[in-house]
Amino acid sequence: xxxxxxxxxxxxxxxxxxxxxxxxxxxxxxxxxxxxxxxxxxxxxxxxxxxxxxxxxxxxxxxxxxxxxxxxxxxxxxxxxxxxxxxxxxxxxxxxxxxxxxxxxxxxxxxxxxxxxxxxxxxxxxxxxxxxxxxxxxxxxxxxxxxxxxxxxxxxxxxxxxxxxxxxxxxxxxxxxxxxxxxxxxxxxxxxxxxxxxxxxxxxxxxxxxxxxxxxxxxxxxxxxxxxxxxxxxxxxxxxxxxxxxxxxxxxxxxxxxxxxxxxxxxxxxxxxxxxxxxxxxxxxxxxxxxxxxxxxxxxxxxxxxxxxxxxxxxxxxxxxx
Numbered sequence: 001x002x003x004x005x006x007x008x009x010x011x012x013x014x015x016x017x018x019x020x021x022x023x024x025x026x027x028x029x030x031x032x033x034x035x036x037x038x039x040x041x042x043x044x045x046x047x048x049x050x051x052x053x054x055x056x057x058x059x060x061x062x063x064x065x066x067x068x069x070x071x072x073x074x075x076x077x078x079x080x081x082x083x084x085x086x087x088x089x090x091x092x093x094x095x096x097x098x099x100x101x102x103x104x105x106x107x108x109x110x111x112x113x114x115x116x117x118x119x120x121x122x123x124x125x126x127x128x129x130x131x132x133x134x135x136x137x138x139x140x141x142x143x144x145x146x147x148x149x150x151x152x153x154x155x156x157x158x159x160x161x162x163x164x165x166x167x168x169x170x171x172x173x174x175x176x177x178x179x180x181x182x183x184x185x186x187x188x189x190x191x192x193x194x195x196x197x198x199x200x201x202x203x204x205x206x207x208x209x210x211x212x213x214x215x216x217x218x219x220x221x222x223x224x225x226x227x228x229x230x231x232x233x234x235x236x237x238x239x240x241x242x243x244x245x246x247x248x249x250x251x252x253x254x255x256x257x258x259x260x261x262x263x264x265x266x267x268x269x270x271x272x273x274x275x276x277x278x279x280x281x282x283x284x285x286x287x288x289x290x291x292x293x294x295x296x297x298x299x300x301x302x303x304x305x306x307x308x309x310x311x312x313x314x315x316x317x318x319x320x321x322x
Contacts, residue, residue, distance in 0.1 A: 027288035059224025067267025080232025085242025109225015200267030
């Protein structure tokens with residue numbers, strides 16, 4: 001039994017890596033794109049494009065491991081980007097605008113967590129409602145149009161050619177890497193991290209063991225909200241405007257990245273490394289499809305098939321374990 005459990009754990013760990021390698025091998029073997037696909041310039045572009053989804057996936061990983069879901073992530077990103085643009089346009093210092101954008105995301109997450117624990121409703125319902133509320137507030141703040149803001153150093157966070165040049169990658173990419181490592185450490189080597197897994201595995205048992213599940217859930221959703229807030233700042237940096245209609249449907253990409261990376265929608269399983277690999281699998285897929293000149297609907301079909309396959313395999317694995 002121990003050997004079987006170790007083998008399953010090894011397979012779960014290696015599966016996302018193998019998926020990423022498979023995507024890279026397929027597109028780098030196609031004559032039409034092989035000369036461009038693995039070039040340094042394209043890899044830098046993919047890394048920069050991955051930042052927004054990756055930051056959202058960090059928070060979503062915590063939520064999904066704890067047995068929850070957050071459908072309001074994309075609307076939260078849009079709202080945070082609008083708040084950041086609004087603050088800069090109002091003449092506030094860029095650093096304060098970033099703090100306000102992140103605080104907005106954290107507030108949305110805090111409200112989600114508080115309503116889920118206070119009203120004892122499933123996260124799907126609460127975050128579905130918040131998805132509309134956050135998007136509506138973003139449109140109201142922006143007057144249902146884009147907010148143009150003067151250029152500041154914030155716009156350099158997502159620059160594909162960073163300054164100074166020795167950075168090699170955009171500052172946002174380095175920030176993403178740092179936060180991914182920090183979140184992985186938090187999840188794997190702290191008491192809070194163990195509580196997150198315990199809640200997702202069996203919330204009732206975790207409560208009986210002394211875990212303050214309500215407080216932990218509020219912290220989880222608040223942290224996820226902060227990540228969405230930072231993702232919104234990066235969205236503003238990339239677009240140079242605050243757009244309330246941006247990131248529509250992005251919550252599906254964020255959730256998909258976690259699931260493809262080995263996170264279980266049943267809770268109790270997942271990892272930051274797996275989620276980051278999931279992000280890059282989708283990013284390289286989109287990048288390769290774009291290079292091939294395939295229309296967006298082809299990309300959506302491919303990613304949809306991968307999501308269904310990943311969830312199906314997860315369910316089959318759980319049934320066999322049971």
